Amino acid sequence: DGGITQSPKYLFRKEGQNVTLSCEQNLNHDAMYWYRQDPGQGLRLIYYSQIVNDFQKGDIAEGYSVSREKKESFPLTVTSAQKNPTAFYLCASKVAVAAYEQYFGPGTRLTVT
Amino acid sequence: SQQGEEDPQALSIQEGENATMNCSYKTSINNLQWYRQNSGRGLVHLILIRSNEREKHSGRLRVTLDTSKKSSSLLITASRAADTASYFCATAYSGAGSYQLTFGKGTKLSVIP
Numbered sequence: 001d002g003g004i005t006q007s008p009k010y011l012f013r014k015e016g017q018n019v020t021l022s023c024e025q026n027l028n029h030d031a032m033y034w035y036r037q038d039p040g041q042g043l044r045l046i047y048y049s050q051i052v053n054d055f056q057k058g059d060i061a062e063g064y065s066v067s068r069e070k071k072e073s074f075p076l077t078v079t080s081a082q083k084n085p086t087a088f089y090l091c092a093s094k095v096a097v098a099a100y101e102q103y104f105g106p107g108t109r110l111t112v113t
Numbered sequence: 114s115q116q117g118e119e120d121p122q123a124l125s126i127q128e129g130e131n132a133t134m135n136c137s138y139k140t141s142i143n144n145l146q147w148y149r150q151n152s153g154r155g156l157v158h159l160i161l162i163r164s165n166e167r168e169k170h171s172g173r174l175r176v177t178l179d180t181s182k183k184s185s186s187l188l189i190t191a192s193r194a195a196d197t198a199s200y201f202c203a204t205a206y207s208g209a210g211s212y213q214l215t216f217g218k219g220t221k222l223s224v225i226p
Contacts, residue, residue: 042216090155100144100205104155
């Protein structure tokens with residue numbers, strides 16, 4: 001089955017710790033995205049990558065970092081500099097840079113206390 | 114980013130009734146998409162309407178687009194309990210070749226059996 005996997009589904013961390021969220025896709029998609037969703041809110045773009053070894057900041061990149069060393073993987077690190085990290089994080093991909101439809105993973109709910 | 118706004122924020126209807134959700138946006142678009150999100154899950158793409166289209170159908174879904182009013186509507190006919198979910202509009206801009214999506218805050222639809 002082709003798709004996007006995110007792990008783990010639930011993640012708990014203590015304040016001040018960095019945490020890395022996994023996103024893997026076997027769709028052979030070029031572009032990958034990370035979004036943050038807060039309760040009752042829409043999605044806000046954190047980072048995106050259009051090709052391997054290249055990525056750009058989205059609207060709310062502060063306190064986050066990413067890497068794209070492989071086409072199928074786009075991990076997101078939530079650093080201790082992120083002031084309010086508790087949220088639902090969604091990874092998405094699309095087949096090509098010029099495509100529009102995005103395919104989403106199931107999400108990771110991060111709780112930082 | 115220029116988020117779209119869905120209206121209403123929440124909608125509760127009886128099974129078998131039609132559900133209409135609206136989306137307004139602020140700047141010129143290439144296309145507008147509707148996504149569905151079941152509680153605690155990722156988003157699923159429903160339908161895309163291009164800026165030169167006025168209406169599009171897919172099964173029980175009907176989408177309209179009025180670029181002069183910068184608005185779109187999603188109609189779900191003969192609703193089912195399984196349609197209970199949040200629905201998001203996403204607008205696509207092609208500025209600077211980035212092909213990004215900007216999501217609204219969503220309409221939460223409850224279909225009562």
